[in-house]
Amino acid sequence: xxxxxxxxxxxxxxxxxxxxxxxxxxxxxxxxxxxxxxxxxxxxxxxxxxxxxxxxxxxxxxxxxxxxxxxxxxxxxxxxxxxxxxxxxxxxxxxxxxxxxxxxxxxxxxxxxxxxxxxxxxxxxxxxxxxxxxxxxxxxxxxxxxxxxxxxxxxxxxxxxxxxxxxxxxxxxxxxxxxxxxxxxxxxxxxxxxxxxxxxxxxxxxxxxxxxxxxxxxxxxxxxxxxxxxx
Amino acid sequence: xxxxxxxxxxxxxxxxxxxxxxxxxxxxxxxxxxxxxxxxxxxxxxxxxxxxxxxxxxxxxxxxxxxxxxxxxxxxxxxxxxxxxxxxxxxxxxxxxxxxxxxxxxxxxxxxxxxxxxxxxxxxxxxxxxxxxxxxxxxxxxxxxxxxxxxxxxxxxxxxxxxxxxxxxxxxxxxxxxxxxxxxxxxxxxxxxxxxxxxxxxxxxxxxxxxxxxxxxxxxxxxxxxxxxxxxxxxxxxxxxxxxxxxxxxxxxxxxxxxxxxxxxxxxxxxxxxxxxxxxxxxxxxxxxxxxxxxxxxxxxxxxxxxxxxxxxxxxxxxxxxxxxxxxxxxxxxxxxxxxxxxxxxxxxxxxxxxxxxxxxxxxxxxxxxxxxxxxxxxxxxxxxxxxxxxxxxxxxxxxxxxxxxxxxxxxxxxxxxxxxxxxxxxxxxxxxxxx
Numbered sequence: 001x002x003x004x005x006x007x008x009x010x011x012x013x014x015x016x017x018x019x020x021x022x023x024x025x026x027x028x029x030x031x032x033x034x035x036x037x038x039x040x041x042x043x044x045x046x047x048x049x050x051x052x053x054x055x056x057x058x059x060x061x062x063x064x065x066x067x068x069x070x071x072x073x074x075x076x077x078x079x080x081x082x083x084x085x086x087x088x089x090x091x092x093x094x095x096x097x098x099x100x101x102x103x104x105x106x107x108x109x110x111x112x113x114x115x116x117x118x119x120x121x122x123x124x125x126x127x128x129x130x131x132x133x134x135x136x137x138x139x140x141x142x143x144x145x146x147x148x149x150x151x152x153x154x155x156x157x158x159x160x161x162x163x164x165x166x167x168x169x170x171x172x173x174x175x176x177x178x179x180x181x182x183x184x185x186x187x188x189x190x191x192x193x194x195x196x197x198x199x200x201x202x203x204x205x206x207x208x209x210x211x212x213x214x215x216x217x218x219x220x221x222x223x224x225x226x227x228x229x230x231x
Numbered sequence: 232x233x234x235x236x237x238x239x240x241x242x243x244x245x246x247x248x249x250x251x252x253x254x255x256x257x258x259x260x261x262x263x264x265x266x267x268x269x270x271x272x273x274x275x276x277x278x279x280x281x282x283x284x285x286x287x288x289x290x291x292x293x294x295x296x297x298x299x300x301x302x303x304x305x306x307x308x309x310x311x312x313x314x315x316x317x318x319x320x321x322x323x324x325x326x327x328x329x330x331x332x333x334x335x336x337x338x339x340x341x342x343x344x345x346x347x348x349x350x351x352x353x354x355x356x357x358x359x360x361x362x363x364x365x366x367x368x369x370x371x372x373x374x375x376x377x378x379x380x381x382x383x384x385x386x387x388x389x390x391x392x393x394x395x396x397x398x399x400x401x402x403x404x405x406x407x408x409x410x411x412x413x414x415x416x417x418x419x420x421x422x423x424x425x426x427x428x429x430x431x432x433x434x435x436x437x438x439x440x441x442x443x444x445x446x447x448x449x450x451x452x453x454x455x456x457x458x459x460x461x462x463x464x465x466x467x468x469x470x471x472x473x474x475x476x477x478x479x480x481x482x483x484x485x486x487x488x489x490x491x492x493x494x495x496x497x498x499x500x501x502x503x504x505x506x507x508x509x510x511x512x513x514x515x516x517x518x519x520x521x522x523x524x525x526x527x528x529x530x531x532x533x534x535x536x537x538x539x540x541x542x543x544x545x546x547x548x549x550x551x552x553x554x555x556x557x558x559x560x561x562x563x564x565x566x567x568x569x570x571x572x573x574x575x576x577x578x579x580x581x582x583x584x585x586x587x588x589x590x591x592x593x594x595x596x597x598x599x600x601x602x603x604x605x606x607x608x609x610x611x612x613x614x615x616x617x618x619x620x621x622x623x624x625x626x627x628x629x630x631x632x633x634x635x636x637x638x639x640x641x642x643x644x645x646x647x648x649x650x651x652x653x654x655x656x657x658x659x660x661x662x663x664x665x666x667x
Contacts, residue, residue: 117396181423218405
């Protein structure tokens with residue numbers, strides 16, 4: 001009886017120590033894949049979560065667009081009526097890579113649209129406005145007149161829906177987790193429309209980075225085809 | 232299938248390019264059906280229920296088609312131009328294209344089709360342009376269509392993989408994950424430490440390099456300052472030496488001129504005394520001897536004058552040379568130019584410097600005749616005027632173009648001993664001076 005009581009106390013102490021030590025207790029709500037998915041989705045609202053969609057040409061968040069513009073010339077004279085002329089600038093194809101696209105919504109949904117705890121769909125992304133406009137006014141003086149030349153230019157690119165239509169999905173069964181010296185935790189997976197997609201949490205804090213890394217590796221191990229895989 | 236539109240000029244044909252993989256949709260002109268005017272290749276998309284249509288027009292533009300439950304396929308163009316349209320096979324078996332502006336095109340099965348049907352066109356909600364894209368050759372450049380149901384039947388979408396639930400991890404598994412996280416944390420911290428060390432090392436190297444550069448720069452500046460000081464000291468030393476020599480030369484010149492004036496005055500006084508003596512005693516047996524003695528005195532005086540002048544000229548040349556060689560702010564080139572010009576300038580400006588003083592010879596050619604000899608010591612020919620003072624006036628003679636190192640004389644009777652010489656470079660515009 002006494003021995004049983006001592007053993008019980010030891011077991012409770014060990015269990016309590018485990019509770020304190022394991023970050024899984026302090027991070028995701030439960031040690032389940034679903035809980036971890038929820039935790040990661042919530043993290044997008046708390047830390048900077050960037051996404052990188054890398055195409056076959058190794059271009060990251062690559063968007064194409066169109067350059068257009070016009071030049072308006074107003075000739076203003078003291079002795080004649082004002083003349084205006086509008087000239088369109090030739091359109092050109094333009095492109096660029098976006099370096100700050102952030103995930104705002106993550107869902108545990110697979111590429112077929114079904115709820116799946118081993119998949120994380122990047123449902124919605126955001127970025128600051130990357131279309132560009134430029135306007136320039138210059139004046140040319142003549143003897144009895146002057147010209148006001150206004151040049152307006154626009155660079156308009158594809159919308160971000162390029163990366164979410166269809167939405168790209170991280171398959172945790174075939175993903176890789178890495179951690180950078182500045183505590184960024186990144187999962188890399190093969191996308192559906194892109195050969196490579198990356199989801200990167202900038203934890204900025206060692207303990208938070210631990211919890212996020214733990215969550216990701218929890219999913220890796222839970223969803224791995226072979227048991228025991230997890231690091 | 233033929234376009235049932237009365238104005239329609241095209242018909243469609245499908246064929247397999249690669250059976251089971253790629254189907255080609257071709258637009259043919261009815262009146263010229265030798266070859267298609269446009270075509271598009273249909274392939275299954277990366278996701279179930281999707282089709283990719285790639286046209287040979289609009290630079291290979293692609294449309295993504297999505298199969299709907301009613302059998303229709305809606306196409307959305309990739310890129311900026313969406314150019315949406317939907318295709319379906321209607322209840323009569325016609326192939327129907329509906330564009331986003333409401334325009335509808337129907338194709339009925341042709342004569343060689345299994346079930347030819349003629350259908351009327353549905354008028355568009357609003358007057359719409361031809362479904363063909365503006366830039367396309369003719370028919371329906373923007374009208375990529377595909378018999379979706381047919382393709383769907385021929386290429387059934389593979390069934391989706393069953394969802395595999397995640398494995399429930401054991402406590403041992405979570406421990407392993409936690410150990411892995413800790414190891415990863417240690418690695419990242421170590422990597423951060425290494426990065427910081429590398430950064431500090433690079434910064435330190437940069438600082439050391441900056442110090443080396445600063446020290447080298449300071450040393451260069453010190454050396455330059457020292458060299459500048461030495462140069463300035465040397466310049467001042469040379470200037471002082473030159474000034475000292477100039478003063479000495481000026482003093483020597485003044486002394487020589489004073490001697491010359493003294494000699495001239497004495498000679499003139501003697502000549503005047505002789506003149507008075509001749510007038511008072513026309514026949515003086517001692518006169519000839521006295522004149523001989525006086526002439527000798529004159530000759531000695533001239534010799535001293537020549538010696539003084541030669542010495543002075545040598546000194547002056549020596550004193551001018553350092554000045555020409557002394558560094559100046561205008562640089563060596565100017566100094567060298569001045570130095571090389573010095574000899575020619577002295578000759579040009581005053582040929583008297585290089586023409587010898589007159590050597591007076593009494594009874595040179597005949598009794599009572601006095602001659603004055605001069606020699607051109609210049610490198611260039613000179614014009615020389617020699618004047619001998621007689622009892623009543625100056626008797627002058629001139630020679631032109633006396634060659635270098637050549638002598639010439641002018642003589643006169645009743646000379647009293649006073650001699651005037653002036654010379655100039657031959658061809659010079661300056662006029663020869665006269666004693667008066």
